[in-house]
Amino acid sequence: MKPVLVVGAGQLGLMMAAAGARFGIPVDRMDHVTGELVPGTSNLRLTMPLDEIEQRYDIITAELEHLGDTPLLNSVKATKSWQNAAAFEILPTREKQKRMLDELQVATAPWQFLNNQDDLLNAHAELGDKLVVKSIRDGYDGKGQWRPVAGQSHDIPAEAFGGLIAEAMVDFSREVSLVGARFANGEYYFFPLTENYHHEGILRYSLGPAPKTEDLQADAQTMLSKIMEHLDYVGVMAMECFQTEQGLIVNELAPRVHNSGHWTQAGSDYSQFDLHLSALTGAAVPHQPKRFPVTVMLNLIGCEWNAEWQALPGIQCYWYGKERRDKRKLGHINLSASSVEELVAHCEGLMPYLDEEHKGFLAEAVALLNAS
Numbered sequence: 001m002k003p004v005l006v007v008g009a010g011q012l013g014l015m016m017a018a019a020g021a022r023f024g025i026p027v028d029r030m031d032h033v034t035g036e037l038v039p040g041t042s043n044l045r046l047t048m049p050l051d052e053i054e055q056r057y058d059i060i061t062a063e064l065e066h067l068g069d070t071p072l073l074n075s076v077k078a079t080k081s082w083q084n085a086a087a088f089e090i091l092p093t094r095e096k097q098k099r100m101l102d103e104l105q106v107a108t109a110p111w112q113f114l115n116n117q118d119d120l121l122n123a124h125a126e127l128g129d130k131l132v133v134k135s136i137r138d139g140y141d142g143k144g145q146w147r148p149v150a151g152q153s154h155d156i157p158a159e160a161f162g163g164l165i166a167e168a169m170v171d172f173s174r175e176v177s178l179v180g181a182r183f184a185n186g187e188y189y190f191f192p193l194t195e196n197y198h199h200e201g202i203l204r205y206s207l208g209p210a211p212k213t214e215d216l217q218a219d220a221q222t223m224l225s226k227i228m229e230h231l232d233y234v235g236v237m238a239m240e241c242f243q244t245e246q247g248l249i250v251n252e253l254a255p256r257v258h259n260s261g262h263w264t265q266a267g268s269d270y271s272q273f274d275l276h277l278s279a280l281t282g283a284a285v286p287h288q289p290k291r292f293p294v295t296v297m298l299n300l301i302g303c304e305w306n307a308e309w310q311a312l313p314g315i316q317c318y319w320y321g322k323e324r325r326d327k328r329k330l331g332h333i334n335l336s337a338s339s340v341e342e343l344v345a346h347c348e349g350l351m352p353y354l355d356e357e358h359k360g361f362l363a364e365a366v367a368l369l370n371a372s
């Protein structure tokens with residue numbers, strides 16, 4: 001099998017390397033800052049000249065889109081192995097992403113570019129009293145975001161103007177995401193929509209498949225296929241959406257595997273990592289993988305590892321081996337079951353082993369399951 005290189009040495013590449021082992025695909029990673037090679041799931045760090053990298057890896061993909069503009073990354077992007085150049089040119093810049101969505105007539109929150117304070121006043125007049133202002137680059141997990149209200153002082157740094165967009169505040173009932181892939185032969189595969197809950201801009205838990213999405217799945221698939229086709233994209237892409245009374249509105253797109261697709265590791269016998277590697281290496285589109293009817297994914301944020309988790313029923317734990325920091329994603333837990341009742345029981349079994357914050361989020365997920 002052709003070796004694959006993932007740019008980025010975080011958990012997404014780590015899980016991709018683990019998935020590769022199942023198909024005999026060697027997957028190595030590259031630290032996008034230092035350029036060091038990290039083989040497979042190891043934490044060894046090696047150096048390799050770029051021409052050797054290009055020779056060894058037929059496929060170079062990435063686990064993050066905010067790659068920066070360093071000479072190293074520009075050289076990687078210039079190799080023949082680099083995949084999905086158009087998507088990595090457009091999607092990491094919010095302004096370009098929003099413009100593309102408007103051109104494709106895929107619904108997204110109305111927006112304006114902010115060059116200066118006057119543009120902000122104009123944006124309030126055009127888009128509403130409450131706005132969400134976002135950095136056009138490098139914003140993720142709620143970073144680089146402000147919520148100015150017309151007539152009130154705001155905390156947007158003056159030097160940020162020129163690199164910001166303002167979006168209308170969307171009145172949504174819930175957030176859902178679609179994770180799917182386009183294959184080189186133009187075929188598509190989509191997982192069912194996922195329901196996602198964020199706190200302080202960070203994903204805390206997901207339900208996969210999302211309940212009550214019968215009338216949304218087809219629309220979401222049409223939207224994401226249009227985008228992937230336009231970008232001539234091959235591999236997994238994630239589309240985060242707001243559910244509104246007018247239907248789905250795209251919040252943002254990620255040209256990669258995504259945290260909201262982690263439930264597929266336990267909820268399906270074919271995960272988003274399997275899907276990305278299959279599409280990139282030219283494998284066949286999967287035919288109806290087996291799936292659990294319900295899965296909850298709980299992100300482990302800033303907490304300590306607890307070895308007892310692994311022994312609990314219905315549970316699958318991932319721990320990324322990263323240094324602990326507040327608000328840092330350090331791992332996740334997938335809980336799957338054949339029925340809502342069984343899944344709620346699994347969640348109740350985990351509760352005593354969680355800190356108050358994680359208990360609170362899991363209790364919210366249980367309430368949603370009970371209402372589904």
Ligand code: AMP
Nearest residue numbers: 109132140141142167168169170198201
């Ligand atoms: P983002 O970094 O764009 O994913 O935003 C983080 C979170 O902020 C989203 O998951 C939403 O909960 C919220 N958010 C972002 N944009 C908007 C918007 N235009 N209207 C309302 N809420 C938003």
